Amino acid sequence: MLKFKPVNRIILPLISIFLLFLAVGFGNPMARKSFFSPTGGYEVSFTQLKSANPSGEGVSISYRINFFTKGGPLLSTVPFNNGKLTEAGIFKKLIWAPKDGFVILPPEMEGGSSRAIALDPKLPWKESPFQLDNFVWIDDLSGVGNRRGSCNYGVFRFDGGNGKEIPVKKPESPIGYELISVKNNTAFIKMFLDDCRMQDIPPRCLSYDLANGVETPASCPPVKPPQKPSKNR
Numbered sequence: 520m521l522k523f524k525p526v527n528r529i530i531l532p533l534i535s536i537f538l539l540f541l542a543v544g545f546g547n548p549m550a551r552k553s554f555f556s557p558t559g560g561y562e563v564s565f566t567q568l569k570s571a572n573p574s575g576e577g578v579s580i581s582y583r584i585n586f587f588t589k590g591g592p593l594l595s596t597v598p599f600n601n602g603k604l605t606e607a608g609i610f611k612k613l614i615w616a617p618k619d620g621f622v623i624l625p626p627e628m629e630g631g632s633s634r635a636i637a638l639d640p641k642l643p644w645k646e647s648p649f650q651l652d653n654f655v656w657i658d659d660l661s662g663v664g665n666r667r668g669s670c671n672y673g674v675f676r677f678d679g680g681n682g683k684e685i686p687v688k689k690p691e692s693p694i695g696y697e698l699i700s701v702k703n704n705t706a707f708i709k710m711f712l713d714d715c716r717m718q719d720i721p722p723r724c725l726s727y728d729l730a731n732g733v734e735t736p737a738s739c740p741p742v743k744p745p746q747k748p749s750k751n752r
Contacts, residue, residue: 560619644682657704672697
């Protein structure tokens with residue numbers, strides 16, 4: 520019968536630790552922290568990485584974000600190179616679908632644009648650009664919001680079932696559209712002249728039934744006058 524020498528009792532644990540680092544990935548990991556999605560079904564793991572700054576002064580901090588099913592396999596890995604945010608700060612900026620079917624990453628990540636990551640294995644997509652703000656959920660996998668740009672203001676619906684943005688009201692420059700609110704599956708939308716307008720006209724509003732696509736005129740909410748700054752006493 521073979522017997523291991525005492526030195527092997529030291530080498531074998533070291534090999535196990537090395538294999539663990541291979542599984543996690545290289546990148547000079549400094550620390551690792553984990554959080555859980557609102558429903559508790561998914562784990563979000565942050566691995567802090569450091570590298571030398573190109574200028575040669577100090578180090579640069581970045582993160583690798585891993586999404587797992589709770590106690591299950593790795594679903595997605597995303598680099599996050601904004602070292603100004605902590606792991607907790609990044610996690611607070613994640614926007615979760617009502618049942619955690621997908622998650623929306625913040626625009627502070629590398630590239631300066633948001634994107635959605637599918638987590639539910641039943642969804643047919645993995646990753647999609649996400650360009651909406653003032654976003655309002657209308658069911659477990661979709662919502663509506665504004666898409667803004669120069670001479671380009673529209674209202675779109677993000678369909679988490681297929682990972683696509685679908686126009687509710689397309690931009691019609693110089694006419695733009697802005698979501699005001701959503702109630703009982705009806706979106707209230709303001710129509711206005713965008714920044715490419717040639718003249719000023721009063722804004723008009725409409726209500727849009729998100730279920731059947733029917734729109735009707737509606738009254739615009741009153742515009743609140745700007746508040747005067749209070750005087751210091």
